[in-house]
Amino acid sequence: IHKAIWNRKYLFLLGLSIFSLQVWGQAKLQGTLSDEQGQPIEFASLILLDTDFTAISDDRGQFLIEDIPHDLYTLRASYLGYEEVEITVDLRQQSSMVIAIALQPVSTNLETVTVTAKSEARILSERPLAITSIDFSDLQNSTLDASSLLDRVNGVRVRQTGGLGSAINISIQGAQGNAVRRYFDGLPIRFLAAGLDLNNLPVNQIDRVDIYRGITPLEVGTDALGGGINIVPKRFYQRQVDVSYQIGSFQTHRASLNAFFINDKKWFVGTNAFFNYSANNYPIDAHDYNEETRRAENNIIVRRFHDTFRSYYGDLFFGFRDRPGVDELKITLSYNDLYDEVQTPVVFNPVRPLGALFTQTGGWTANLDYRWQTPNQRWQLLAKTNLGIYQDFIQDSTDYFFNWYGERLETPNNRGADLLSMPASISIDKQIYLQRLTARYQINRNHQLSVSNLFVGQNREGRNAFLPAEEDPFRFPAFLRQNYGGLAWDGKWWDQKITTTLTYKNYHYWAEATSLEDAIDQDFEQQMVSNNYHGGNLALKYAFNANTFIRSSFELAYRLPEENELFGNQSTIRSNINLRPERSENWNLGLFWKFLVFDQPVAIEVNGFYRQQQDRIILLASGFDLAQFFNEEEVEITGLDGYLSWKPWNWLHLNASATFQDIRIRSALVEADEDLIGTRLPNIPTFFARMDISFVQEGLLGQEDQFRLGYFYDFTDSFSSVREANAIQNIGNFVPTQHVNSLEVNYTWYQSRLHISLRANNIFDDDLYDNFRIQRPGRHFVAKIRYTL
Numbered sequence: 001i002h003k004a005i006w007n008r009k010y011l012f013l014l015g016l017s018i019f020s021l022q023v024w025g026q027a028k029l030q031g032t033l034s035d036e037q038g039q040p041i042e043f044a045s046l047i048l049l050d051t052d053f054t055a056i057s058d059d060r061g062q063f064l065i066e067d068i069p070h071d072l073y074t075l076r077a078s079y080l081g082y083e084e085v086e087i088t089v090d091l092r093q094q095s096s097m098v099i100a101i102a103l104q105p106v107s108t109n110l111e112t113v114t115v116t117a118k119s120e121a122r123i124l125s126e127r128p129l130a131i132t133s134i135d136f137s138d139l140q141n142s143t144l145d146a147s148s149l150l151d152r153v154n155g156v157r158v159r160q161t162g163g164l165g166s167a168i169n170i171s172i173q174g175a176q177g178n179a180v181r182r183y184f185d186g187l188p189i190r191f192l193a194a195g196l197d198l199n200n201l202p203v204n205q206i207d208r209v210d211i212y213r214g215i216t217p218l219e220v221g222t223d224a225l226g227g228g229i230n231i232v233p234k235r236f237y238q239r240q241v242d243v244s245y246q247i248g249s250f251q252t253h254r255a256s257l258n259a260f261f262i263n264d265k266k267w268f269v270g271t272n273a274f275f276n277y278s279a280n281n282y283p284i285d286a287h288d289y290n291e292e293t294r295r296a297e298n299n300i301i302v303r304r305f306h307d308t309f310r311s312y313y314g315d316l317f318f319g320f321r322d323r324p325g326v327d328e329l330k331i332t333l334s335y336n337d338l339y340d341e342v343q344t345p346v347v348f349n350p351v352r353p354l355g356a357l358f359t360q361t362g363g364w365t366a367n368l369d370y371r372w373q374t375p376n377q378r379w380q381l382l383a384k385t386n387l388g389i390y391q392d393f394i395q396d397s398t399d400y401f402f403n404w405y406g407e408r409l410e411t412p413n414n415r416g417a418d419l420l421s422m423p424a425s426i427s428i429d430k431q432i433y434l435q436r437l438t439a440r441y442q443i444n445r446n447h448q449l450s451v452s453n454l455f456v457g458q459n460r461e462g463r464n465a466f467l468p469a470e471e472d473p474f475r476f477p478a479f480l481r482q483n484y485g486g487l488a489w490d491g492k493w494w495d496q497k498i499t500t501t502l503t504y505k506n507y508h509y510w511a512e513a514t515s516l517e518d519a520i521d522q523d524f525e526q527q528m529v530s531n532n533y534h535g536g537n538l539a540l541k542y543a544f545n546a547n548t549f550i551r552s553s554f555e556l557a558y559r560l561p562e563e564n565e566l567f568g569n570q571s572t573i574r575s576n577i578n579l580r581p582e583r584s585e586n587w588n589l590g591l592f593w594k595f596l597v598f599d600q601p602v603a604i605e606v607n608g609f610y611r612q613q614q615d616r617i618i619l620l621a622s623g624f625d626l627a628q629f630f631n632e633e634e635v636e637i638t639g640l641d642g643y644l645s646w647k648p649w650n651w652l653h654l655n656a657s658a659t660f661q662d663i664r665i666r667s668a669l670v671e672a673d674e675d676l677i678g679t680r681l682p683n684i685p686t687f688f689a690r691m692d693i694s695f696v697q698e699g700l701l702g703q704e705d706q707f708r709l710g711y712f713y714d715f716t717d718s719f720s721s722v723r724e725a726n727a728i729q730n731i732g733n734f735v736p737t738q739h740v741n742s743l744e745v746n747y748t749w750y751q752s753r754l755h756i757s758l759r760a761n762n763i764f765d766d767d768l769y770d771n772f773r774i775q776r777p778g779r780h781f782v783a784k785i786r787y788t789l
Contacts, residue, residue, distance in 0.1 A: 027091040028066040031099035033057045033077060041103060043237060044079040047377060048089070049445065054375045056322075070094075077101050081135070128499050128541030128551040130213040130590055130607065132156075136206045141746045141755040143246055143782040146206055146231065147198035152690055152712075154643035154657040155213050155607060160199060161774050163280035164252055165309030165340055168199045169771070172213055173609040174637035174661040175226020176684065178617075179559055179582065183230040185369075186220050187386055191432045191456060194338040194361045194390070195274075195311045198231065202256040202274045204244050204786070207234045214588045214609070215537045215555050218488040218503055219382070219438040219452045225559040225584045226611060236260035236270060246757075246784035250777065251279035254784075266321040273314040280307035280343075282777040285767070286404040287350045291411060296351045305406035306355045307343040312336070319369075330369045337362035345419055348774040355402030356395075357418040363390030363430075378442045386434040397423035397466065426474060428462035446492040453485040458563070473524055478513035480563045486536075499541045507533040507581070509560050513567040529566060529577045533558045547594040555586040565617055565629040573619070574628040582631075584613040603645040611637035634667040635681065651696050658689035679724035683771045685735075687717040705749035714740040721772050735769045755786040 029048075033041045040061025047054045048065065051073070055063040070092050078084040082103035091097060132153050139149060147168050151158035157171040170180045182189040184196045195201070198209075209231055212221070216228040242258040253275070260270035281303045287296035315334035321327065342357040365388040373380040396417045400408040416423035438452040458481075462474030469475060486505040493500070510530040539553035559582040568575045590607035615631040639661035646654045663681045668674045680686065692712045700707040716738040744759040758781070762768065765779040 026066075027068045027070055027095050027097070028064065029068060029075070029089060029091070029097050029099070030062070030064045031097075031101060033061045033063065033079070033101045033103060035082070036102065036104055038102075041079050041082075044077060044103070045377075046075060046077050049074045049076055049086075052376045054377070075099075077103065079103055081105055081137075128501055128539040128553065129215050129217060130551065130553070130588060132211040132213065134209045134211070136203055136208055139203050140242075140244075141748065141757050141784070141786055142203055143248070143744065143757050143759040143784045144203070145199060146201055146203060146209060149203070150198060150209060150211070150229065151714075152657075152692070153211055154605065155641040155659055156211060157659070157685065157688060158198070159770050160776065161770050162304075162307065162343070163250060163282060163309070163777050164254075164276060164278035165200055165311065165338075166280075168197075170198075170229060171661075171684070172211070172227035173588075173607070173641065173659075174611055174639050174663055174684075175584070175613075178562070179225035179227075179584070179613075181216070181222055181224035181228045183220055183222075183228060185233055185384070186230065186382075186436060187384060187434055187454075188222055188456070189231075191388070191434055191458065192386065193313065193334060193336040193363065193365045193388065195276075195313045195336045196231075198229065200276050200309075200311050201231065202244070202254060204242055204256040204258060205233060205272055205274060207232045213607070214586055215501075215503075215539060215553055218450055218486045218505070221505075222454060222482075222484045223507055223557070223559045223581075225557050225582055225613070226586060233272075234258065236262075236268075238262065241789040242786070243788075244784060244786035246782055248278075248782035249780035250282050251277070252782070253277045266323070267318075268320065269316075269318040271314065271316050273312075275312045277310045278308070280304055280309060280777075282780065284775040285350070286353075289351050289403050289409070291409055300404065302404045304343050304353075305404075306341050306353065306402075308341045309339070311338040326370070326372055328369070328371045330367075332365075332367040332369070334365045334367070335362070336365070342419070344774065347772045351404075353402055353404055354418040355400070355406065355408075356398035358395055360393040360395075361390060363388060365389075380438075380440040380442075382436075382438045384434070384436045386432075388430075388432045390430045390432070392426075392428040392430065394424060394426040396420050397425060423466045425465040426462060427465075428460055428474065431459045433457040446496065448490045450488040450490070451486070452488075453483070456480070456482040460563075473514060476514035476524065476526075478563060478567060479511065481510045482560060483508045497543050499543075501537070501539040503538075504536045505534070505557075507535065507558050507560055511563055511566055513563065513575075527567065527575060527577050531581070533560075533581060548592065550589070550591050552589045553587070555584075557584050557586060558582065559584075559617075561617060561629070568628070576629050579617060579629060580615045580631050582613065582615050582617055584611055586611045597646065598648065600646070600648050604642070606640070606642040608640050609637070610639075611635075613637065630669065633665050633669050633673070633676075635663060636666045637661065637663045653694045653696070654691075655693075656689070656691045658687070660687050662686060676723055680720065682720050682722050682724070685716050685719045689715045702749055705747065708744075708746040710744045710746075712740075712742040712744070714738075735773055736767070738768055739764075739766055740768065741766075753788050755784075755788075757784040757786075758782070 033044045035041055042057055044057040046063050053065050053068055055065045057063045068091055072092055073089045075087045075089045076084060082105055085101055085103060089097065134149065147158045147160065150156060155173050159169045161167050169176055172180050184192055189197055209229060212228045214227055216224040220230050221228055239262060240260050244256045246254045256274045258272055260268065262268040283301050283303055286300055286302050288298040288300045290297050313336040315332050317330055317332040319328065319330035339360045340358065342354055344353060365386065368385040370383040396419055398418055399413050399416065401411055401413050403409060415421060434456055436454045440448060440450045442448050459477060459479055461477040464472050464474050484507060486503055488501060488503040491500045512528040514524050514526050535556045535558050537553060537555035541549055541551035543549040561579040561581060566575065566577055566579055587610040588607065590605065592605045594601060594603045613635045616635055617629050618632045619627050619629050641659040643657035663684055665676050665679055668677055692710060694708060694710040697707045699705060718737045719735050720733060721735050722733045741763050742761045743763060744757065746757045748755045760781055762779045768776040770776055
């Protein structure tokens with residue numbers, strides 16, 4: 001008996017010892033992370049793959065992972081803007097290990113900007129989608145706005161109909177206008193505050209811009225038909241104040257302020273603000289109108305006189321980070337106001353300009369941003385909620401006509417309006433609600449599932465002060481509900497040489513409004529429409545090695561009709577509830593190759609694209625003084641674009657790109673337009689190219705300064721401003737070939753805190769034009785000063 005008891009005690013003690021060895025015999029892993037200069041990296045992420053063991057580096061770059069079972073592991077270290085590092089860690093025989101990790105930045109020079117994969121763009125760049133991410137950290141001193149910088153990216157064309165604040169049209173591989181959607185931090189810009197757009201948002205407010213050439217990823221895209229642009233605002237991680245001011249030709253003034261404060265408990269508060277103003281009174285070619293003969297007699301050079309633009313924006317945000325169940329929670333309250341005088345209608349009138357019409361929009365926005373992921377990064381959740389209360393105002397009332405000298409003509413204006421058929425003072429109140437929810441699940445190292453949904457709710461109701469209430473169509477409320485949802489699967493195969501993305505998208509909209517069916521009898525009719533559509537895409541990328549890959553994609557995409565297209569504007573545009581969404585089948589094939597020439601890197605990319613676009617929505621005349629949106633003919637788009645980037649020496653960068661796009665009508669809307677079949681679409685350049693050279697010198701006047709000189713050249717071939725079947729008979733309908741040469745100088749000193757920039761745009765004062773031969777500014781200058789603390 002005693003022997004049996006002893007044996008049981010022995011077995012118990014032996015088991016307890018084994019258990020104790022397992023518990024107390026676990027290992028710990030510690031170390032430091034630094035950059036290529038040896039500076040510590042804070043907030044870097046470390047994870048032992050296929051486990052729940054993670055860590056975040058502190059302000060000294062140090063990390064610690066404890067209680068690790070003895071085994072063989074792979075440690076992954078990552079930080080925004082740096083190459084991920086994976087290290088084999090053998091803890092089978094060791095109780096403690098200390099390692100040092102140095103991370104290298106990810107950057108490839110492209111079009112004088114730095115293409116950087118970071119944050120969401122880092123994840124997206126691993127997919128086979130054609131994505132270019134412009135890192136604005138090196139562009140904070142530039143005098144250009146975001147739209148001008150974007151215009152230098154391969155395959156992208158940004159066209160602007162005038163000076164500061166004028167409307168922009170973005171073309172990506174042949175798709176343009178509403179087919180290319182713009183987003184601000186993943187939400188559609190067209191539903192957000194005025195001023196948060198590429199043509200007036202300062203570069204100092206932007207972290208990066210992601211360009212999707214073709215497919216837009218599920219967590220960002222909506223009904224983009226041929227690509228998208230996502231502006232990612234700055235996110236701060238330490239206390240900072242950044243203020244800048246610039247002055248330029250045509251009475252242009254721009255100011256920007258960023259401020260961010262955070263305490264040890266990760267509570268933060270900050271503000272962003274900017275102001276833009278320009279008279280846009282640049283010289284143009286026009287005609288002198290003789291009232292006696294009622295003819296344009298002489299060509300004259302005059303200054304635009306009714307084209308002032310002003311916008312200001314300010315926000316206040318606060319929140320906290322790194323709490324249980326919350327990586328970041330931020331609440332933002334903002335106010336914006338935008339005032340814009342309208343000088344010309346869509347088609348430039350060289351004889352009689354507009355002299356009284358202006359628009360104004362503004363309002364308040366509240367935004368809630370929530371981010372969270374599990375410690376092992378398998379689950380991620382992102383939620384954005386946006387509520388905006390805005391008012392749009394249009395004033396078009398005058399008893400006069402004007403000439404290009406800004407003088408009132410004696411001929412009476414019997415319409416009482418500059419542009420509309422009758423005087424108007426229209427105010428429209430809008431309430432807009434947006435909710436985007438995205439969830440990701442990392443199945444394993446090679447496969448990830450994502451689900452995302454965006455809901456948009458919009459209400460509007462207005463008033464025209466020139467009409468009696470009972471005759472005012474704006475008094476009827478209008479409602480629009482849109483929902484975009486989908487599911488995506490990202491996979492890696494064959495030792496990660498092949499990556500794929502398979503996506504399903506659902507498009508749904510419901511709208512209700514009162515339309516103006518008869519302009520004379522004031523026949524108001526309540527109308528409602530609801531439709532649902534299905535689309536998706538498949539993309540594939542094959543990497544031969546780390547520096548060479550090919551990728552291809554196919555997409556079936558829709559662009560839903562918008563409220564003004566379905567129900568008109570209740571004044572000059574009639575409703576058409578039978579509009580179908582635009583539909584496009586898109587094919588893309590691209591090759592990327594990076595190699596060395598004289599031990600210096602050269603990067604080449606070539607992309608071919610083909611689109612078959614159906615049911616294009618266009619605005620056509622419909623009766624006297626009215627217009628209406630229709631589904632137009634089928635259009636076929638083929639093209640090729642490419643770029644070359646070379647850095648022969650550390651102080652010299654060379655970049656060049658070119659795009660050819662052939663956009664032709666393949667079917668006619670009506671029999672009378674059959675002669676248009678096979679012709680190109682108007683107002684779209686067929687060929688354009690760019691080149692730039694930048695020279696950088698460190699320590700020119702001191703040990704801590706930097707001098708940068710850049711030369712920029714743009715070429716746009718001649719293109720027709722009207723339909724080609726008619727343009728052939730009149731050379732004046734063609735926009736001439738354009739050459740633009742510009743220079744920019746940047747100088748930084750005082751421990752990189754003070755920055756001064758000077759730029760001369762269009763130094764040879766060439767004539768520049770856009771849609772319908774609307775003239776753009778000639779030679780002009782900009783100076784900017786920036787200080788960071």
